[in-house]
Structures are given as structure tokens and as C-alpha cells.
Amino acid sequence: MTNRLKNIKPIAQKVGSTKNRIFITVIALIGITVLLDIFVVEKIFNPLTYLYIALGTLLVRYGIPLLYTSRRLIQYYWQRASKNRLAVSGLAFILFLILLAFIGPLFTADPTAVNFEEKNLPPLGFTLEESVYDLKTGQFITNTITGVGEHPLGTDDKGRDLLAMIVSGARVSLQVGLFATGIAIALGTLIGVTAAYLGGKMDNILMRFTDIMMTFPFFLLLVFIVFIFGPNLALIVIVIGLTGWTGTARLIRSETLSLRTREFIMASKALGASDRRIILSHLIPNVISLIIVIATLSIPGVILAEAALSFIGLGDPNVASWGMILKAGQQNLDTTWWVAVAPGVMLFLTVLGFNFLGDGLRDAFDPRSNV
Amino acid sequence: MKKTWLRDYIIKRLLYAIFIAWAVLTITFVLLRVGPTSPADKYLANLTARGQDAAQVVAAIEARYGVDIPIYEQYINYIVNLGRGDWGWSLSTSMPVMELIKTHWIYSFQLIFLSSIFAAILGILIGIYSAVRQYSKTDYAATFFSFIGISIPNFWLGVMLILLFSVKLGLFKVYYDTGIPLLSLANLQQLILPVITLGTGMLAGYTRYTRSAMLDNLRKEFVRTARAKGLPERTVIGKHVFRNAILPLITIIMFDLGSIVFGGAYLTEIVFGIPGLGQISFNAIFADDYAVVVAVTVISAFLILMINLITDITYTYLDPRIRYD
Numbered sequence: 001m002t003n004r005l006k007n008i009k010p011i012a013q014k015v016g017s018t019k020n021r022i023f024i025t026v027i028a029l030i031g032i033t034v035l036l037d038i039f040v041v042e043k044i045f046n047p048l049t050y051l052y053i054a055l056g057t058l059l060v061r062y063g064i065p066l067l068y069t070s071r072r073l074i075q076y077y078w079q080r081a082s083k084n085r086l087a088v089s090g091l092a093f094i095l096f097l098i099l100l101a102f103i104g105p106l107f108t109a110d111p112t113a114v115n116f117e118e119k120n121l122p123p124l125g126f127t128l129e130e131s132v133y134d135l136k137t138g139q140f141i142t143n144t145i146t147g148v149g150e151h152p153l154g155t156d157d158k159g160r161d162l163l164a165m166i167v168s169g170a171r172v173s174l175q176v177g178l179f180a181t182g183i184a185i186a187l188g189t190l191i192g193v194t195a196a197y198l199g200g201k202m203d204n205i206l207m208r209f210t211d212i213m214m215t216f217p218f219f220l221l222l223v224f225i226v227f228i229f230g231p232n233l234a235l236i237v238i239v240i241g242l243t244g245w246t247g248t249a250r251l252i253r254s255e256t257l258s259l260r261t262r263e264f265i266m267a268s269k270a271l272g273a274s275d276r277r278i279i280l281s282h283l284i285p286n287v288i289s290l291i292i293v294i295a296t297l298s299i300p301g302v303i304l305a306e307a308a309l310s311f312i313g314l315g316d317p318n319v320a321s322w323g324m325i326l327k328a329g330q331q332n333l334d335t336t337w338w339v340a341v342a343p344g345v346m347l348f349l350t351v352l353g354f355n356f357l358g359d360g361l362r363d364a365f366d367p368r369s370n371v
Numbered sequence: 372m373k374k375t376w377l378r379d380y381i382i383k384r385l386l387y388a389i390f391i392a393w394a395v396l397t398i399t400f401v402l403l404r405v406g407p408t409s410p411a412d413k414y415l416a417n418l419t420a421r422g423q424d425a426a427q428v429v430a431a432i433e434a435r436y437g438v439d440i441p442i443y444e445q446y447i448n449y450i451v452n453l454g455r456g457d458w459g460w461s462l463s464t465s466m467p468v469m470e471l472i473k474t475h476w477i478y479s480f481q482l483i484f485l486s487s488i489f490a491a492i493l494g495i496l497i498g499i500y501s502a503v504r505q506y507s508k509t510d511y512a513a514t515f516f517s518f519i520g521i522s523i524p525n526f527w528l529g530v531m532l533i534l535l536f537s538v539k540l541g542l543f544k545v546y547y548d549t550g551i552p553l554l555s556l557a558n559l560q561q562l563i564l565p566v567i568t569l570g571t572g573m574l575a576g577y578t579r580y581t582r583s584a585m586l587d588n589l590r591k592e593f594v595r596t597a598r599a600k601g602l603p604e605r606t607v608i609g610k611h612v613f614r615n616a617i618l619p620l621i622t623i624i625m626f627d628l629g630s631i632v633f634g635g636a637y638l639t640e641i642v643f644g645i646p647g648l649g650q651i652s653f654n655a656i657f658a659d660d661y662a663v664v665v666a667v668t669v670i671s672a673f674l675i676l677m678i679n680l681i682t683d684i685t686y687t688y689l690d691p692r693i694r695y696d
Contacts, residue, residue: 026479220672341531341534
């Protein structure tokens with residue numbers, strides 16, 4: 001017994017030091033990306049950046065150590081999930097999208113740069129027949145425009161580079177999807193776990209509140225709020241985040257109810273752990289797989305909601321988002337059809353990717369299914 | 372025993388619905404008042420630009436909108452007027468909002484009605500077939516396409532359908548023609564693309580739900596009993612399995628009507644230029660026509676509430692196994 005205890009200590013120290021190193025590296029990486037984002041790419045310190053930093057810190061403080069301590073489990077789940085080819089391809093596309101959103105703007109042109117000399121350029125490999133009034137002969141002649149390598153996806157009717165706009169849209173979609181879901185999941189988990197753990201009156205109050213929130217037609221409210229206060233990305237994120245937690249709260253609550261009476265919770269109670277400690281370090285880590293699945297499956301809904309808002313003209317006018325490009329593309333469908341096709345394809349693939357990944361993860365986490 | 376808890380449950384749900392209806396009204400009222408720009412500001416800017424006296428215009432507008440009285444009286448007026456059916460005046464179309472909605476709701480209704488029927492019938496049929504022939508090629512194809520169906524953004528699908536069938540192939544009109552009478556074949560024909568647009572997502576959802584509900588029930592003991600009795604497969608599937616699977620499906624279809632369909636239908640209307648509630652609200656947003664936006668928001672919220680309430684009650688009534696406490 002004493003021997004074993006002796007052996008454990010150095011190992012624990014070792015783990016601690018590696019953990020620290022990883023912790024510092026990750027903080028540094030996030031710091032660099034945030035700085036890069038603020039000073040190089042966007043050059044404006046918008047309200048979303050605060051959210052960015054807050055969620056990043058939360059992730060580093062709670063997420064990374066958790067991932068690190070449960071790395072064997074993750075390896076096991078990854079083995080299960082990686083057998084599902086659709087889930088892997090979904091993950092691959094999401095990683096590609098994140099890369100595109102983060103470093104894409106460094107390589108593409110300015111998405112807002114208007115250039116009428118180069119308007120209506122088709123994508124590479126396509127041609128567009130355009131009839132132009134020729135001043136010299138006084139007749140209409142047919143010009144054939146071919147795509148050029150500078151604008152691989154073509155340009156719109158104002159000569160803006162479509163690739164740059166798509167990259168900018170990827171940033172918007174991911175920001176909204178990840179942040180709003182982050183807020184909603186954090187709220188939902190906290191409310192669900194608290195309700196289940198405390199039980200009794202508190203449970204009753206919290207769940208009645210959830211029931212009422214659930215029946216509230218939020219998309220209409222979102223449209224109304226954005227209409228009244230004006231389109232603004234941070235506002236959209238916050239409203240979706242503050243209203244979208246109800247489903248999560250219910251699922252997490254029912255999952256936690258069965259955990260509450262388990263021996264290890266009893267044991268930590270007997271050892272004198274506080275409610276806060278039991279919730280944060282025993283209950284939440286045990287529902288983390290469910291949280292990951294819910295998060296992955298709710299991101300597409302949020303992304304679509306933002307796209308729909310932009311499509312009806314309530315998107316943030318300062319950034320090009322996919323919904324907005326699509327709306328502009330629809331108006332010139334008979335000439336520049338690619339402007340409507342490209343953002344929709346990206347939107348579709350993003351939603352599909354998250355759905356595939358979420359489904360794969362759900363199967364992998366489910367002990368009853370044999371993948 | 373059953374009757375008392377059922378009654379209690381219905382009363383509870385009714386109270387929720389009333390509370391939420393009140394909350395919707397109050398929230399819209401508060402938002403209208405705390406919003407950075409009031410309707411008066413926008414029209415003031417317009418009218419003073421035409422050389423009218425600012426003070427007079429402000430007084431006139433405030434009287435018109437009823438904002439020159441104390442806030443609690445405004446609140447009471449707001450709710451009483453909405454209750455009386457006096458929804459205000461639409462400035463962009465120059466007619467009472469109630470009038471505007473009366474002429475346009477039918478376009479939303481026909482779209483939602485046709486799409487739901489299309490999606491429900493086809494979705495249930497494909498779902499049943501898929502479950503009965505589990506792991507066949509058809510099943511895989513159905514699963515794959517339903518995955519695509521739930522992931523495709525419906526407004527983009529609409530735009531792509533227009534691009535392919537209207538712009539490139541010229542089979543359909545690009546925009547909805549209101550000159551065609553509602554109950555005619557030509558109207559049905561021009562609704563084909565919108566119905567596909569709105570219906571695809573629902574169709575995919577119903578296929579998935581039907582398939583999994585059928586599969587759940589196919590594994591049950593009573594199916595084995597029915598087969599052991601020597602019942603023909605048709606009867607086993609149709610009477611024993613399907614009847615048990617259909618109930619949760621009805622709820623899902625109804626809930627869909629409430630939530631997804633409203634958002635989706637409004638977007639579809641905007642894509643195809645169908646002059647339903649979504650389209651008039653879209654136009655009102657651009658024209659800063661507050662009365663119309665408020666009316667469409669409140670009416671849609673109430674409809675969703677009512678549909679959810681009816682669904683909940685019928686479901687509890689139909690399935691004696693379900694108990695909500």
C-alpha cells in the first residue's frame with residue numbers, strides 16, 4: 001500500500017508538469033490567434049472579440065485539462081467514431097472550414113473591394129455570354145467572358161471577389177455557430193445539472209421555466225429584436241445563445257438524474273465535497289459526451305438561423321455572410337448564377353458536416369450500439 | 372383517475388399558453404418602446420425634409436401612435452387594441468394592417484397546407500418501406516437522401532430550383548403570379564417548386580422518424596405473436612406495427628407545423644415572391660413599417676402557441692400510456 005502510494009506521487013507530478021506545458025502552449029496559441037484576429041485580419045476590436053476571449057479562456061481552463069485527463073477514453077471513442085466514414089469526412093470538412101476562416105483572409109483579396117472593371121467574371125473554367133452595346137459600330141455584340149485565375153470563384157455584379165466573400169462568410173457562420181452554441185450549451189448544462197442535483201423545489205422552478213421558454217417562438221422574437229435594434233452580429237449571437245438552451249437543459253437534467261444517486265457522488269458527499277465541487281468536477285465531466293453530441297448537433301441550426309436572418313436582410317451589414325451573398329445572388333440569377341450557388345454549397349456542406357459528425361459521435365458514445 | 376390528471380394537465384397547459392401569449396405581447400411592447408429609433412423618428416425625418424414644422428409633426432405623430440400619454444396607458448391601449456382587432460395602420464401600403472393580413476394569409480396557408488401533406492404522405496410511405504426492407508439498397512438510398520434533405524438550407528434549395536427549372540430550362544415562372552385564381556390547376560402548377568422547397572426538409576425528417584419508429588416496433592414481442600398467429604405480413608405491418616408507430620409521428624408533424632414551418636414557409640415565400648405573411652413582413656422590414664412587423668410576429672407566435680397546445684392535448688388524450696405530471 002505505502003509502496004504504491006510512493007509510486008503514484010512522481011507520476012502525478014510528471015503529469016502535472018506536462019499538463020502545465022500543454023496549458024501554457026494552448027494559452028499562447030489562443031492568445032496569438034486572438035491577436036492575429038484583432039490586429040491583422042479584422043483590425044477592429046468588436047464586441048465579439050470579448051466573447052471570443054471569454055469562451056477561449058473557459059475552454060482552456062475547463063476543457064483542455066478534462067480532455068487531457070481522459071485521453072485514454074478519447075482514444076477509445078475516437079477508434080469507435082473513426083470507423084464511421086461519414087463522421088470522419090464531416091470532421092475533416094469542419095477542420096478545413098476552421099482553417100479557411102482563420103487564415104483564409106490573409107491570402108484572399110478584400111471582400112468589400114468594388115471593381116467595376118472586373119464585374120460578372122465567371123468561375124475558372126466557365127464562360128459567360130454577355131451582349132454589350134458597341135460604341136464604334138452602334139450594334140449589340142456578344143462578348144464571351146472567361147474566368148481568370150485571380151478570381152477562381154469569379155466575381156459578383158460589383159466586381160467583388162467571390163472567394164474572398166465566401167471566406168469572410170465562413171468566419172461569420174463559424175463565429176455565430178460556435179459562440180451562440182457555446183453560450184446556449186453552457187447555460188443549458190448549468191441549469192440542467194443544477195436542477196437534477198438539487199432536486200425538489202429548485203428542480204420544479206427551473207424545469208417549469210424551461211417548459212415555458214421552450215414553447216416561446218424564438219425565431220420570430222429574434223427577427224423582431226434584430227429589426228428593432230438593428231442588425232449586429234454580437235446581438236444575434238447573444239440572443240440565440242440566451243434563448244437556445246432549453247433542449248440542452250432537459251437532456252442534461254434527465255442524464256444527471258440517474259447519476260445523482262450513484263455511489264461516487266455519495267462518496268464525495270460523505271467526504272464533505274461542496275455542491276459546487278460535485279457539480280463541476282463530478283457531474284459535468286460525466287455528462288461531457290452528451291454535451292459534445294448536443295453541441296455538434298445544434299451548431300447547424302444556429303448557422304442556418306443566422307443565414308436565414310441575413311437572407312431576409314437582417315444580417316450585419318459590416319460583414320459579408322453567406323445568407324447575404326445568396327440573397328444578392330438570387331437577384332441576378334439569370335447572369336451571375338455562381339454568386340447564388342457558392343455560398344449555398346458552403347452552407348449545405350457545413351450543416352451536413354456537423355450533422356454527420358454529431359450522428360457519428362452519438363453512435364460512438366452510445367455503449368449499446370456496436371459500431 | 373385518468374380524467375382528473377388529464378383535466379389538470381390541460382388546465383396547466385392552457386395557463387402556460389395564456390402566460391406566454393401575454394409575455395409575447397409585453398415583450399414586443401417593451402422592445403418597441405426601448406428600441407433605439409421609434410417609428411415617430413423615422414417619419415419625422417421624412418416629413419421635416421419636406422419642409423413641415425418639426426414640433427407640429429412630432430405632436431401629430433405622437434398622437435397618431437398614442438405615445439403622448441403615460442406609459443402604462445400606452446401598454447393598456449396596446450393590448451386592448453390588439454384584442455379588439457385594431458392592429459394599426461400600415462404606412463407602406465396605406466391600409467389597415469388587419470385588412471392587409473386578411474388578404475394575404477391565404478397564400479401562406481396554401482403553401483404550408485400543400486407542403487405538409489406532400490411531406491407527410493411521401494415521408495411516411497418511404498419510411499415504412501425503408502424500415503420493412505432494412506439494410507436494402509433502397510433503405511440506404513432513403514437514409515442518405517434524408518440526411519441530405521435535413522441538411523439542405525431550404526431557401527438555397529428554392530434558389531437552386533429556380534435557377535435550374537425556371538432560368539435554365541424555362542419550365543416554370545420565376546416569380547409567383549397572383550393573377551391566377553387560387554383554385555386552379557395553373558396555381559397548383561406554379562406552387563410545385565415552392566412546395567418542394569418547403570417540403571423537402573420536412574419530408575426528410577418524417578422519413579427518418581417513421582423509419583426509426585417502425586424499426587422500434589418491429590422488434591417488439593407482439594409482432595412475433597402476430598406473425599406466429601399466421602397473419603399475413605401486410606396486416607402485421609399495416610395494423611400492428613404502423614398503428615403503434617404513427618402516434619409519435621402525428622405529434623412531430625404537428626410540432627413541425629408550429630416551429631419549422633413558419634420560419635421555412637416565410638423564407639420560401641420570400642424566395643418565390645409569394646405574397647403571404649412572410650413576404651409582407653419582409654417588405655415591411657425594409658419599409659420600416661412597424662405595425663405590420665408587430666402584427667405578423669404576434670399572429671405567428673399565437674398560431675404556434677395554439678398548434679402546440681392542441682398537439683399536446685390530443686397526444687395526451689390519444690395515448691393513455693403517456694402521463695405528464
